[in-house]
Amino acid sequence: MPDLIQISALSDNYIYLLHDEASGATLVVDPAEAEPVLLSLRQRGWTLTHILLTHHHNDHIGGVAELKAATGAKVVGAAKDHGRLPKLDQAVMDGDSVTVGGMTAQVLETPGHTVGHICYWFADQAILFCGDTLFSLGCGRLFEGTAQQMWNSLSRLAALPAAAKVCCAHEYTAANGRFAATIEPENQALRDRLSQVASLREQDLPTVPSTIGLELASNPFLRAADAQTFADIRRRKDTF
Ligand code: ZN
Ligand code: FE
Numbered sequence: 397m398p399d400l401i402q403i404s405a406l407s408d409n410y411i412y413l414l415h416d417e418a419s420g421a422t423l424v425v426d427p428a429e430a431e432p433v434l435l436s437l438r439q440r441g442w443t444l445t446h447i448l449l450t451h452h453h454n455d456h457i458g459g460v461a462e463l464k465a466a467t468g469a470k471v472v473g474a475a476k477d478h479g480r481l482p483k484l485d486q487a488v489m490d491g492d493s494v495t496v497g498g499m500t501a502q503v504l505e506t507p508g509h510t511v512g513h514i515c516y517w518f519a520d521q522a523i524l525f526c527g528d529t530l531f532s533l534g535c536g537r538l539f540e541g542t543a544q545q546m547w548n549s550l551s552r553l554a555a556l557p558a559a560a561k562v563c564c565a566h567e568y569t570a571a572n573g574r575f576a577a578t579i580e581p582e583n584q585a586l587r588d589r590l591s592q593v594a595s596l597r598e599q600d601l602p603t604v605p606s607t608i609g610l611e612l613a614s615n616p617f618l619r620a621a622d623a624q625t626f627a628d629i630r631r632r633k634d635t636f
Contacts, residue, residue, distance in 0.1 A: 424447055554618050
């Protein structure tokens with residue numbers, strides 16, 4: 397199994413590194429900043445080979461230029477968003493594969509938070525990099541897409557294996573949980589998750605990666621019965 401490293405950045409962002417020992421390849425997902433990534437690479441003696449981007453927001457691409465200049469790593473992002481992403485070396489669409497050493501990701505287009513948002517699914521490693529589409533106990537705000545689009549996007553992620561690691565880009569779980577509890581106060585899986593989250597945060601520990609199985613049991617946005625219900629919940633969350 398490859399090494400998965402989680403780096404805290406800005407106020408509540410997570411940047412991920414995934415390293416393939418056999419090939420020596422290392423990828424970073426959504427580098428908000430370059431400095432903590434370069435430090436982490438140095439500490440481990442790893443060389444950055446790929447920079448994977450989920451969407452164009454600055455808290456996901458802020459470190460790309462500096463990392464590219466320092467390492468020459470190949471930048472991968474959505475073809476649909478090439479006009480507002482840093483210069484891409486590989487522009488990808490739904491169903492495309494991204495090869496990083498011995499590891500391969502499938503690209504899933506997941507419009508909703510932005511129209512060009514994509515996720516990377518490493519099936520062999522059971523790792524999902526989902527940016528700002530799916531959060532633990534929540535989902536991204538609908539800045540550009542419609543509720544129907546986000547619902548379709550989340551439904552695709554929900555169909556991944558229960559053991560899939562959900563590597564989202566923000567530590568929003570505690571705040572999401574306070575809202576989730578208003579939607580499903582009787583959900584025992586949610587209650588259990590809320591006490592786990594409270595204890596993790598007291599110790600200043602991350603609550604993610606989560607898993608698809610855990611989110612299916614506790615995340616009201618994934619548990620909504622249909623797109624209309626999802627839209628209602630999303631609207632309520634926006635004014636919570
Ligand atoms: Zn975003
Ligand atoms: Fe973000």
